[in-house]
Amino acid sequence: MSLSDLLPGQRATVLAVAGNAALIQRLAEMGLLEGDEIEFVTTAPLGDPIEIRIGDTRLSLRKADAALISVAAVGE
Amino acid sequence: MPSKPLTVALVGNPNAGKSTLFNALSGLRQHVGNYPGVTVEMKTGTCAAGETTLHLIDLPGTYSLAARSPDEMVAVELLLGRVPNEPPPDVIVSVVDASNLGRHLYLTTQLMELGVPVVLAVNMTDVAAAGGTVIDFAALARETGLPVVPLQANKGVGLDQLKAAILDAAATGKPPTPPPLPDAVEREAEALRPTLGEGTPIFLARRLLLDVGGSTEQHFTATNPGLLEQLKAARVRLADSGCPIPAAEAKARYGFIRAVTAKAVVVPAVRPKTWTDSLDRVLIHKLWGTLTFLLLMFVLFQSIFVLAEPLMNGFDVGSEWLSGQVEDVMSPGPLRSLLTEGIIAGVGGVLKFLPQILILFAAIAFLEDCGYMTRAAFLMDRLMSRCGLSGKSFIPLLSSVACAVPGIMATRVIENRRDRLATILVAPLMSCSARLPVYSLLIAAFFTKDRPFWLPGLVLFGMYMIGFIVAPVVALLLRRSLLRGGTSTFVMELPAYKRPSLVMVVRRMMDAGWAFVRRAGTLILFSMILVWTVLYFPNTDATGTKYEDRIEPLKEQLQPALDAATEKRDELLEQIAPFVKSKVEVPKELAAALERAKAERAAALKPVNDIRAEWKRNSYLGQLGRWMEPAFEPLGWDWKIGTATLASFPAREVIVGTMNILYATDEEDGGQLGSAIQTDWAAHPTRGVYGVPVALSVMVFFALCCQCVSTLAVIRRETRSWWWPVFTFTYMTALAYVAALLTFQLGKLIAG
Numbered sequence: 001m002s003l004s005d006l007l008p009g010q011r012a013t014v015l016a017v018a019g020n021a022a023l024i025q026r027l028a029e030m031g032l033l034e035g036d037e038i039e040f041v042t043t044a045p046l047g048d049p050i051e052i053r054i055g056d057t058r059l060s061l062r063k064a065d066a067a068l069i070s071v072a073a074v075g076e
Numbered sequence: 077m078p079s080k081p082l083t084v085a086l087v088g089n090p091n092a093g094k095s096t097l098f099n100a101l102s103g104l105r106q107h108v109g110n111y112p113g114v115t116v117e118m119k120t121g122t123c124a125a126g127e128t129t130l131h132l133i134d135l136p137g138t139y140s141l142a143a144r145s146p147d148e149m150v151a152v153e154l155l156l157g158r159v160p161n162e163p164p165p166d167v168i169v170s171v172v173d174a175s176n177l178g179r180h181l182y183l184t185t186q187l188m189e190l191g192v193p194v195v196l197a198v199n200m201t202d203v204a205a206a207g208g209t210v211i212d213f214a215a216l217a218r219e220t221g222l223p224v225v226p227l228q229a230n231k232g233v234g235l236d237q238l239k240a241a242i243l244d245a246a247a248t249g250k251p252p253t254p255p256p257l258p259d260a261v262e263r264e265a266e267a268l269r270p271t272l273g274e275g276t277p278i279f280l281a282r283r284l285l286l287d288v289g290g291s292t293e294q295h296f297t298a299t300n301p302g303l304l305e306q307l308k309a310a311r312v313r314l315a316d317s318g319c320p321i322p323a324a325e326a327k328a329r330y331g332f333i334r335a336v337t338a339k340a341v342v343v344p345a346v347r348p349k350t351w352t353d354s355l356d357r358v359l360i361h362k363l364w365g366t367l368t369f370l371l372l373m374f375v376l377f378q379s380i381f382v383l384a385e386p387l388m389n390g391f392d393v394g395s396e397w398l399s400g401q402v403e404d405v406m407s408p409g410p411l412r413s414l415l416t417e418g419i420i421a422g423v424g425g426v427l428k429f430l431p432q433i434l435i436l437f438a439a440i441a442f443l444e445d446c447g448y449m450t451r452a453a454f455l456m457d458r459l460m461s462r463c464g465l466s467g468k469s470f471i472p473l474l475s476s477v478a479c480a481v482p483g484i485m486a487t488r489v490i491e492n493r494r495d496r497l498a499t500i501l502v503a504p505l506m507s508c509s510a511r512l513p514v515y516s517l518l519i520a521a522f523f524t525k526d527r528p529f530w531l532p533g534l535v536l537f538g539m540y541m542i543g544f545i546v547a548p549v550v551a552l553l554l555r556r557s558l559l560r561g562g563t564s565t566f567v568m569e570l571p572a573y574k575r576p577s578l579v580m581v582v583r584r585m586m587d588a589g590w591a592f593v594r595r596a597g598t599l600i601l602f603s604m605i606l607v608w609t610v611l612y613f614p615n616t617d618a619t620g621t622k623y624e625d626r627i628e629p630l631k632e633q634l635q636p637a638l639d640a641a642t643e644k645r646d647e648l649l650e651q652i653a654p655f656v657k658s659k660v661e662v663p664k665e666l667a668a669a670l671e672r673a674k675a676e677r678a679a680a681l682k683p684v685n686d687i688r689a690e691w692k693r694n695s696y697l698g699q700l701g702r703w704m705e706p707a708f709e710p711l712g713w714d715w716k717i718g719t720a721t722l723a724s725f726p727a728r729e730v731i732v733g734t735m736n737i738l739y740a741t742d743e744e745d746g747g748q749l750g751s752a753i754q755t756d757w758a759a760h761p762t763r764g765v766y767g768v769p770v771a772l773s774v775m776v777f778f779a780l781c782c783q784c785v786s787t788l789a790v791i792r793r794e795t796r797s798w799w800w801p802v803f804t805f806t807y808m809t810a811l812a813y814v815a816a817l818l819t820f821q822l823g824k825l826i827a828g
Binding site: 020021022023024025026027028029030031033034041042044045046047048049051055056057058059060061062065 | 139140142144175176178179182183207286287288289290321322323325326327330347352356360361362363365366450453454455456457458459461467566567568569570571572
C-alpha cells in the first residue's frame, strides 16, 4: 500500500520511496527514510496535501508525492 | 593587542532558531549582505568575542547543502570561499534543534566536509529537556568530534561559551573528520574532479555526483556538455555496485547520526503529547481550522485596510500642509512648483505606503514566528496549486488586494524560486486600494444617476473580480511558459508552535519598512519629478507670458468672491445635514440655494482653472497625449483621458488629480469632475453616445495595468533584476490595452 492510502492516526513503516531523485533526496534531508516508522496525521480540509509525522518532525506533502512512498501498516 | 577579525557563518535548518541566535549575538550591529544574483536576504553582523571581532554571516535556513536554486548555490559557494571579494569563513557554526537532533545533524555532517572548523550549537535545550529528551553533551562532542555548545538563544544562555568555542576552533584551525561516504562514491567523485577545472574542491565533485538535476550539475554542465553523459555513467556504475544515488548518501549520513544519538541522546520511550499536537487538532481541523484561517485572514486584511488608512491620510494631510507652507513663503516659479508638486508630493507618496508595509510585516512575522504560516500554506495549497502556485502564495496575493507593494515583499516566505517569481508577477493584478479613487470617480459619474441602487456596487465588485480571475490565469500561463518546471515537490515542514518573540517581530517590521524607503523610495521620487517636469514645462503661453504670472493676479482678484461662495456653501451644507441625517427630504429652496452657491464657487474658480487646463494641454505631456490620441481612439478615449493615464504612471490615483486639471474643475468638489466629464463627452459624437462603455473601458484598463512605480521598484528590488519589472509593466499594459479595447468595442455593440 502507499502512504496516501493510510487513514488519519494510522502508523506505518516506510518500505520504499520511488519518484524522481530530487524528491527522494528532499525527503531524506527532512528525515523520511526507508525503515522509518511514520504516522499519518491528517488530510488538509481541501483534500490535499497531507500531514505525516516522523518522530518529532511534521511534514506536509502532496498526495501525488505520497503515492510514490510505499508503506506497510503497523498492526493496530 | 586585538587580533585579526574572524568570519563566522551561521548555518542551520529553518526553525532551528538561527535568526534568534544571530540577533542575540549581533544586536543592532547588522545589515543586509549584498551578494550578486541572490534574491533571498543574507544578513551580516558583527560582535565582539574578547579582543576579537567576529563578522557573522546569517545564511538562509536550509535542510541540506544539495543546492537546488541559484540562491542556495551562492550560499554553498560562500561557505567554500568561492564568492569573489568575500573571505572564506574561518569557523562554521552549525545550529541544531536539541529536540530533533536526529534530523538536524544531517546538515551538520555535510558542513563537516567543507574543510572549515565547525562548532555545533545545540539550541533550545530547555524545550528539549521539558519534552523529556536527555542529551549527554560530552558524549555528543566525543562521537561527532566537534566542539559542542548547549544554547538557549532566546534567553541569551550559552552565548559566551559559544564565542569561546568559536575562538578556540579558529585558533586550532583544524577541520573536522566527516563521516565517510561509501568508497565507491568517493572514487567516482575523485575521478570527476580533473574535468571540473583547477582547484575545484572535492566537496563540489561529490555534490555534482550526488545531486541529480541540482544546481551544481547545472553549473558545471553548462560549460562542459560532455559531462552529463559522464555523470550518468558514473551514477549507473554506483547503482550497479549497490550504492544507488541519492539513497546512498542519506544511508551513510543517518548511519553515522544514529550511532551518535544512540550514545548521546535519550528520548522518552512513549512520546509525550505536545502543545503542537493539541493546537494542530484545532488549527488544521476541517471545520475549525478553516474558520480560524478565514477569521485570521479577515483580521489581517482589515487591519491593512482600516488601521493603515488614518495613517495614510495623515501623510496626505501632512504633505498638503507642508506644500501650503512652502507656497506661502516662496514666490511662484519652477522651484516652488518642483518642491510642492514634485518633491513633497513624491516623498509623501513614498511614505504613504509605510503604514501598510509595517502592519503587514508585523502580522507576517508574528504568524511565521509562532509557526502558523506553514499551517496556512498547508490549508491553501490545494487551491493555489491549481494555478501552478503553492500554498505560500496565498498571503502575498491576499495582501496585494490592499497594496501590491507589501504583498510582493511578503513573497520572501516562498522558497521555490519559480513559485515566488510567478507570485510576484501576478500580485499587481489584484485590485489594490489605489484603484479605488479611479473606480469611485467613474462609477459616481456614470452609474449612479437614474440607475438601480445595486448597480454601483455590482460594477465595483466586477472590477475586483477581474483581478481575482485574471491573476490565476496569468500565473498558470507563466508557470507553463517562462517559469516552467520546479513544481514537482512540495515537501514542507510544519514546525512546532512557539511563542513569537516581540523583538523578532519588531525587527522584521522595521527591516521591511526601511528596505522599502531606501531601495524603492529613490526610484519613486525620481519618477514623480520626471512626470512633474513634463507636465510643468513649457511654462509660458504662446505670447511668452508665464502661466503663473497670469494665474496669481487672477487668483488674488477672485479670492473674495471665492471665500464668500465657499462660506455660503458650507453654511448651507450645515443646514442641510440634519435633513440628510434623519433621511427627510431636503426642502427645495435649500437645495436650490446650495446649487447656486456651488455654481458661484465654480464661477469664481473657473478663470484660474481654465488657464491651468490650457497650460497642461500645451505641456510636453499634453502634447504627447494629443499626438497619441489615435492610439487611445479604439478604447473610446480622448487625449485628456490618455494624458491623465500617462501622467498616472507613478501612481494610479494621480489620474484623478490630473483629470481635475485637464477638465478645469475644482478638486474639492468630487461630483463636479464627474459631471464635467459627462458634459465634455456629451458634445462628442462617439463618447456622447457611449459614455458608459468609455467609463468601463477606463476602469478595466486601470484594473489590469501596472501604473505604479512603487510596485515596479519593489519588483526590481525583490528580483534583483531590471528584466522582471520591465516584463511586468509590458505584459500588464498590453493586457490592459486589449481588455479596455474589447470592453469599449463590445459595449458599443451592445449599447448601439
